[in-house]
Amino acid sequence: MEITSTASSYNISTDESALLAIKNRITSDPNNLLLNNWTQATPFCNWYGVTCGTRHTTRVTSLRLLSTALSGTIPKEIGSLSFLVFLEFGNNSFQGDIPQEIGFLRQLRHLSLQFNELTGLIPQSFGSLGRLRLLDLSNNNLVGTIPFSIFNISSLRVIDFNDNQLHGTLPMDICGNLPRVLGLSASSNQLGGELPSLSKCTQAIYISLSRNQFTGKKIELLLWCLLAISLPCVEACDGSCRSMQEVYPRKLVTSQYFKGYIWDGII
Template identity: 50%
Template sequence: MVAFKTMIIASLLLMHLLETNNAAASKNITTDEAALLAFKSQITFDPFEILSKNWTKGTEICNWIGISCSKRHHERVTALVLRSLGFRGSVSKEIGNLSFLRILDIGNNSFHGKIPYEIGRLRRINYLSLQMNNLTGEIPASLGLLNKIEMLDLSDNDLHGHVPFNVISASLLIMDLGQNRLTGNLPTEFCTSIPKLQGLSLSRNQLVGQIPSGLNKCTQLLYLSLSYNQLTGNAHSWTTFSFLSSLLYLVFVPLNLTVWRARFSG
């Protein structure tokens, strides 16, 4: 999944860079500055002193480390990327006030607590990565409001509850919820609500029940990993699934399925 996600991320970042500008502006946008300072206030450990020394009230926020701003909408924050910086703390609800945000990546840190419901207010977001943290609680239903999201990565946390397929946006291309404590069944027709899905990882959770025949409706699927769950099924039934001819990568290591690992190319 890493290589596949990297390819999609690269294309999203390229499009973003063509539309953004990090140059200083003459007038601060108070809403964005306040939201970023609220985010900073919830950081309890900043080992490289990035936020404490660089994110200073009254300075140009477009020059702050990890921030990119809009070319067309002067000094509105469009990207917040603070990946692998050793931060500890919680994710402030004020992050939902960054209304122009398209990319949010705070992965590979030590954020804890729940994913704030207010994150569903980021209606322009294309890429959301909170992976490799210590986040708990359920996946908020408000993510269903993100109708422009293309990549959602919440993997490697401690999230529980059911996968909210009924509210996940139809715009999604990649969804990685692997290595959490998610439970329940895979809905029969979940592919109907995510028709553009190209990559799906639900590995290393606590999912149960049959692998649904409705997966056949994920016609764009290139990567699928359901390994290390309690899913059941008959491998022979997969010969009727049309997406297998275009699938690039398939990983299954559940207890009751006879398919272990396969690689396909169309």
Template identity: 45%
Template structure:
């Protein structure tokens, strides 16, 4: 830890000590010698703990500031001047546009830059926002790939990278975001397969991968998630039989699904009758595939 980070907390502790000493000095002399010793020891411990806490808080918010300034440096276009003029070291991170801090730790817990019309890339330093629970970059023009350092954001519950220009494969490190409930990569240029490990996220409720360039078959591991309510896989290049996802055995395990969108892919075969027996299902869209019109003969 650098000396500059300690200057502010130490000076504050000095002020607290002087104020407290002035207030108790009149009564302190009336204490017995043993009482004075114990009092002084307890007081010193309290002062030390307070100073360490203040120093840690200063360091932590500096970490968040550095991470966000790295993001600012990777932004090449900010037409509304929401980031370039507002994100300044002269003001607290917690007062920056799009940043919300938690009341307890005063750390950045939410980053909402949706509809800012920004252009740029995501730096690896963003993975240092260790208290982040919510990130929304919807409707911008961020491009490139997602850095693996984002796997450190294990408090995240909500991710929306909707309508950007991200490319490459969907990162397998999403599986380390154990608290993730909503994942939206809708409207990007992701390609390749869906990593099956994503469906080990036991808290996941919504997965939205619409309008990408994904291919391959829909992973059977989707049936592992008892929390999953909404699945959006439409307008990709998925192939294979719909029965791979909704066959008798697998569909029984995802009978709680409420919305299932797989239209405009290259799925083939029959539509399993069991789909229409799902009591929780409110929306099913399957048009624009190579599915047969009639129901299968051997129903589950």
């Protein structure tokens, strides 16, 4: 049974209307966080998980509903929260597609939707989030390809696509337009093609591309791995690398040259 709310006779703002649309799409709220708190008896800037700006005092700048056991879908009206900087819906049970309207939130810096049950495609509109610093879509059921435009958002520090059903390829010069990226994860998907170059990932401290379907000659994959060990932590070897155990002695791949390097299926 859906949790519903209706607007009273007074005029409500665009942001409050968007929040009520979110509430209307919640199908389970076991802790009654929204049911009891997101009411017009309380100013919406004081609602649970909602923060408004200090300058624009009636505009929502942060919406954090992390680990609140909520179920439901995300409505397109969320794209009306045009001052939003932080959006955190992680560790819940949100379902359905990610609305493309999130890509209209040009002030957004932190987008966290991990550990839900989201399906469908990653919206192409995400490439317009020019101020984004963190994008976490991990541990969902997303399909399709990763929009290459996301890898052109130069402000990004952390990108996580782990544990979805994504396919297609990655940009060959994956950090070419990501000069500040610190972490990049896309493990446990169905990505293929050649492994990307890490030559411009100079600020990265963590890269994980394991458990995918990357192709290439064994020696090329080995050289890629050797280049990658300059990073503090890299997981890159997928199923193709398992066959290296047949060619290269285990002593080599477990030697000091691979310290901090996780070979999926070998070490």
